[in-house]
Amino acid sequence: MQHNPTATAIAAATLTLFLLTTPTTANNITKILEKYPQFSIFNHYLTVTHLAADINSRQTITVCVVEDKDMSDLLSKNLPINTIQNILSLHVLLDYYGAKKLHEITNGTALAATLYQATGSAPGASGFVNITDFKAGKVGFSAVDSPTTDAFFVKSVDEIPYNLSVIQISQILQSAEASAPTPSPAEMNLTSLMSKQGCKVFADTLSNSSDALKAFEDNIEGGLSVFCPADDVFKQFLPKFKNLTADEQTSLLCYHGIPVYQSMSMLKSNNGVMNTLATNGANKFDFVVQNDGQDITLQTKIVTAKITGTLVDEDPLVIYTVDKVLLPKELFKAEAPTPAPAPAPAAAPPKKSKSGKGKGNYASPPQPESPDSQPSDQVADQKGDAGFNGGRFVAAVALSLWLGLLSP
Ligand SMILES: *[C@@H]1O[C@H](CO)[C@@H](O)[C@H](O)[C@H]1NC(C)=O
Ligand SMILES: *[C@@H]1O[C@H](CO)[C@@H](O)[C@H](O)[C@H]1NC(C)=O
Ligand SMILES: *[C@@H]1O[C@H](CO)[C@@H](O)[C@H](O)[C@H]1NC(C)=O
Ligand SMILES: *[C@@H]1O[C@H](CO)[C@@H](O)[C@H](O)[C@H]1NC(C)=O
Ligand SMILES: *[C@@H]1O[C@H](CO)[C@@H](O)[C@H](O)[C@H]1NC(C)=O
Ligand SMILES: *[C@@H]1O[C@H](CO)[C@@H](O)[C@H](O)[C@H]1NC(C)=O
Ligand SMILES: *[C@@H]1O[C@H](CO)[C@@H](O)[C@H](O)[C@H]1NC(C)=O
16 A cells, blocks of 8 residues: 555644643743843744744744844745744744754654644645754755755754753745735635634534624624634534524624634733623623633633634634633523522521622622533533644544544
């Protein structure tokens, strides 16, 4: 049987990426690079593109940096920040490559998945970097879609084995795909972006609801974050969804968007009550964003959902996947964990409330949720929680491999 070595290598690398993206205690790439003034521009752009936060949230990662003087070529092109983000994300390899490992690559060449692949912005396999250990001891780097080897390993900058390796390469990698102009907000097709990447059921439902779709689309330009329940999760919810009135359906869908761009790091540092697209005067339809270790949770009074991945992050639009349907208390009161009916005031009169609070819904901190308080259809398939959403066909290949591994 004939194997395509490139496809096999890509699948293996993507599989590695699935296995290694569980976030843990973080390094701080900004702080590490601050020690080296020659990388200050690269470091600056890691921050403004929000890539630093993404790097910090991962383990087993390699950042290929270039000196300030080698940034001028990239910066002279006056690229929009989204394009710079794509290009720099190609310089973040989702595996650990220290100097030693680079010179010991089996068969002389390896394909490394990058953050560009992981964020779903890379078409096809363009989010992979080809690392070649040439005979003369030189190690070359090139984007898979580049016909030439553009950059060479210069030196190891910092190594925290086997979590974070920072290496200097001779220049910015050339990739036609990563350098391609990103669509302007007006050109972004929300539902087709979602459909392609594991959020088809929610996207189809949204397409069917013209009011909700309009609310989402009208907000893209000014900033929009969408929390898309994964397909398996939303599919299970559909019978309940169909039971809602048309207005309630619109509200439920709108409850999954907030009218502001919030990158992962912004969400992490902006814990608190968040208004949604469904918020309308007295109908609060809000939820609470709360960090839980490295995870970010969205707490309604009914469920606590977790952000499990990023489908699209192209400021002003970001689309995340979440592991549960967000159920607003405004619609699902009846399903809230009903406390046992308070015993009728008997002999002892109830104590007076100490604080004057308690009137508004938000005077008290969000209730921690008991594990058995979720409606049964909200118990998401935790296997899918690798926190990664790769691009298109590569993801499909890897997913089938991954599922193949899981099944006995
Ligand atoms: C590397 O990551 C692991 C898992 O997150 C952690 O336990 C370990 O302390 C880290 N090692 C270093 C040197 O930071
Ligand atoms: C990382 O380090 C930078 C610079 O030292 C600091 O401004 C930033 O807050 C740190 N980030 C985190 C998440 O600690
Ligand atoms: C290295 O090459 C040998 C012989 O061509 C092949 O059998 C082996 O699978 C290759 N290893 C990797 C990791 O590609
Ligand atoms: C990787 O680069 C080397 C050297 O240019 C080349 O021989 C090899 O075919 C490339 N592999 C892939 C998968 O592009
Ligand atoms: C988005 O794409 C879908 C299907 O690909 C299409 O039906 C719809 O008209 C598109 N919407 C816009 C605003 O272009
Ligand atoms: C779309 O809406 C129609 C009418 O409201 C309904 O019959 C149909 O099942 C909906 N389709 C989807 C995919 O939600
Ligand atoms: C839909 O509503 C009916 C009537 O209120 C109820 O009996 C049924 O259980 C509901 N179905 C679902 C899936 O919630």
